[in-house]
Amino acid sequence: MADFIFNNPVKLHVGPGKFGQLGNVAQQYGKKALLVVSDSTKPTGQLARAQEALTAAGMTWAVYDEFMQNPLSTLVEAGASLARQENCDLVIGIGGGSAMDMAKGIAFCALNEGSIWDYVFGKKQAQHALPIILVPTTAGTGSEANRTAVFTNPETHDKKGLVNPLIYPVASIVDPELMLTLPKRVIAGPGADVLFHALESYISRNAHPFSEMLSLRAITLLAKNLPRVYADVTDLAAWEQVTFASTLAGMAIDCAGTTLPHALQHPMGGLLDVVHAEGIAAVYPAFMEYTWSAAPEKFAAIAAAMGVDTRDMNTEEAAYSSVKAVTDFLKSVNMLPSLTELGVKEEHFDWIINNVQTTMKVVMENNPRVPDAQTLRDILQRSL
Amino acid sequence: MADFIFNNPVKLHVGPGKFGQLGNVAQQYGKKALLVVSDSTKPTGQLARAQEALTAAGMTWAVYDEFMQNPLSTLVEAGASLARQENCDLVIGIGGGSAMDMAKGIAFCALNEGSIWDYVFGKKQAQHALPIILVPTTAGTGSEANRTAVFTNPETHDKKGLVNPLIYPVASIVDPELMLTLPKRVIAGPGADVLFHALESYISRNAHPFSEMLSLRAITLLAKNLPRVYADVTDLAAWEQVTFASTLAGMAIDCAGTTLPHALQHPMGGLLDVVHAEGIAAVYPAFMEYTWSAAPEKFAAIAAAMGVDTRDMNTEEAAYSSVKAVTDFLKSVNMLPSLTELGVKEEHFDWIINNVQTTMKVVMENNPRVPDAQTLRDILQRSL
Numbered sequence: 001m002a003d004f005i006f007n008n009p010v011k012l013h014v015g016p017g018k019f020g021q022l023g024n025v026a027q028q029y030g031k032k033a034l035l036v037v038s039d040s041t042k043p044t045g046q047l048a049r050a051q052e053a054l055t056a057a058g059m060t061w062a063v064y065d066e067f068m069q070n071p072l073s074t075l076v077e078a079g080a081s082l083a084r085q086e087n088c089d090l091v092i093g094i095g096g097g098s099a100m101d102m103a104k105g106i107a108f109c110a111l112n113e114g115s116i117w118d119y120v121f122g123k124k125q126a127q128h129a130l131p132i133i134l135v136p137t138t139a140g141t142g143s144e145a146n147r148t149a150v151f152t153n154p155e156t157h158d159k160k161g162l163v164n165p166l167i168y169p170v171a172s173i174v175d176p177e178l179m180l181t182l183p184k185r186v187i188a189g190p191g192a193d194v195l196f197h198a199l200e201s202y203i204s205r206n207a208h209p210f211s212e213m214l215s216l217r218a219i220t221l222l223a224k225n226l227p228r229v230y231a232d233v234t235d236l237a238a239w240e241q242v243t244f245a246s247t248l249a250g251m252a253i254d255c256a257g258t259t260l261p262h263a264l265q266h267p268m269g270g271l272l273d274v275v276h277a278e279g280i281a282a283v284y285p286a287f288m289e290y291t292w293s294a295a296p297e298k299f300a301a302i303a304a305a306m307g308v309d310t311r312d313m314n315t316e317e318a319a320y321s322s323v324k325a326v327t328d329f330l331k332s333v334n335m336l337p338s339l340t341e342l343g344v345k346e347e348h349f350d351w352i353i354n355n356v357q358t359t360m361k362v363v364m365e366n367n368p369r370v371p372d373a374q375t376l377r378d379i380l381q382r383s384l
Numbered sequence: 385m386a387d388f389i390f391n392n393p394v395k396l397h398v399g400p401g402k403f404g405q406l407g408n409v410a411q412q413y414g415k416k417a418l419l420v421v422s423d424s425t426k427p428t429g430q431l432a433r434a435q436e437a438l439t440a441a442g443m444t445w446a447v448y449d450e451f452m453q454n455p456l457s458t459l460v461e462a463g464a465s466l467a468r469q470e471n472c473d474l475v476i477g478i479g480g481g482s483a484m485d486m487a488k489g490i491a492f493c494a495l496n497e498g499s500i501w502d503y504v505f506g507k508k509q510a511q512h513a514l515p516i517i518l519v520p521t522t523a524g525t526g527s528e529a530n531r532t533a534v535f536t537n538p539e540t541h542d543k544k545g546l547v548n549p550l551i552y553p554v555a556s557i558v559d560p561e562l563m564l565t566l567p568k569r570v571i572a573g574p575g576a577d578v579l580f581h582a583l584e585s586y587i588s589r590n591a592h593p594f595s596e597m598l599s600l601r602a603i604t605l606l607a608k609n610l611p612r613v614y615a616d617v618t619d620l621a622a623w624e625q626v627t628f629a630s631t632l633a634g635m636a637i638d639c640a641g642t643t644l645p646h647a648l649q650h651p652m653g654g655l656l657d658v659v660h661a662e663g664i665a666a667v668y669p670a671f672m673e674y675t676w677s678a679a680p681e682k683f684a685a686i687a688a689a690m691g692v693d694t695r696d697m698n699t700e701e702a703a704y705s706s707v708k709a710v711t712d713f714l715k716s717v718n719m720l721p722s723l724t725e726l727g728v729k730e731e732h733f734d735w736i737i738n739n740v741q742t743t744m745k746v747v748m749e750n751n752p753r754v755p756d757a758q759t760l761r762d763i764l765q766r767s768l
Contacts, residue, residue: 003400004399005396005398006396007394008392010391011389011391014387014388015387015388016387017387208398210398213597213632244593244594
């Protein structure tokens, strides 16, 4: 066992109907909230419910909803200005990963002057951020359970995470009832992302006994239950497991990080605005083929958690069976695009490979086997 | 899924050699520490190492070591006086469960006037406690990972826990190297207690998906590795798993509590100073026989986690097999005393039953099946 530190201070409020407690929860942390929300919170009535809940709890609020699927650092800074101007003492993010990461960035920038990139790249140190409450409306990033928020720099196209204990949410509300009207595409993509987080954190060189427990549990719950909610979006019992898996995986990446697929996706997201889970899914079969033999016991455990009956296999057979299990799983939820379909072409490879080896070097080196530039090119080529 | 709240703010420093970082960890939280230590920390050199580490980190310290296996509330209050008199701004507990609980109680009472029982029984509310750092030197209570500290009132013989978020340790150091010289009796008793915590939190009516994950993982790790360290106290790899299991189980009881065996042990500890794990072990077979059929799926999972091959059994068979698996396990580490051997006699039953039904009512009602007075008497009778 490597020695490790585990600390996750987020207060998780989990279960059907918990969104109804937003007012009670929020009033413990502030008087005026900036609501940072996805567009989807309007037609679903989630934004209106939040506003009513805060008002009923004696709080006031302002709304910020200007961002996109790969949140731009410039819009974070605009949101932070609004938070200061409105004298907000709390930021509440309601939505998918982008809204939650945006909320984290705004809470951070509201109390820290200058460019967020100075903090991302460790040039400046911060002491404070506004308290953050997160409410996921998709089961995907697990951002509600960790201290990471990923942004894109529109000037350099760098996409990179701010990782800072100051942006742990003080509380998160994980309510599976918020998932019951999601369109299929917003089930499959974020759902696959849960698998990616769980699998990569499990095999990461930074994994430790606590994170491994979280990762494997997330894989087991997700593999069983994502197909159920994909088939029937109203299956609340299955959503309970999927949302919980998402939160567990979000805790796991907080310990152990992600690996090669996330390293490859970030430049694609930054350069071409590729949807997070789709960019990752496209490289997954090639990544697994390349990686499994470097950590056979872990991939064998992944196969078992995916539901493969590995009892009559040796470790190598079981490990290799995980490649097919994950590939089949992604196919079953229509989440196995090619890079070509996502607009990634050979002409982008040089930029992507260079960016992976600079901006995403640390993440790439979490992988049990670390590719050189030529191998990265092969993986991308095989994923076209 | 019942809805639930999960929050555990303890910063866990886990791994061989981590005790060497005590000074670096402690200086983040205070300038003068009260060291609350078990007697065993003297011959093992642990107290001296702690004193040197704090001095090297530029801190000062005082020592408090006056307590017993079932810590008395009067001695907590004496320790709190010492902390105030010495102007300590941090309490460090090093030892088994008693030392750690004593440290928690002292950190609490140092900033809260009056009797600790007023807080235990909810008559007074507290706002502050000194920061607490815990270092377990046995793998047992898991107190390093939760907000509970159990004390005995020498006037009433009540033994009851203070449960308060203010006594979460700010940090704990879980170093398996500290276990390498433990005598067999101090391996088996605390080790069995890990199993008791994990099993009871797993079946508790307050269990939830997060605590269930912690509990089952603890059972699996403990069942495999406690026999190894019992056979060879120098087996560091096995100690890593046993100490981690203890911490996981400590987190699990923080979520879900314990059940009937702990409810029965507390009056025995309070009245007759029975050793915690021994009192519990004595009633375990009768408790399991009485309880298993009320939660067959959970007991079946316990059997599997204990290492029983349940694949060809139906749920009831698997569940019932857990009774024998646990009983055999306790026998294998010489931890299956009778109540008679522990000095508990039929003449004590009335007092014990009355105390269980008053002081320990909440804990008893966590059990999947709740016994009346006659059934409690039967369980005690069968355990003589």
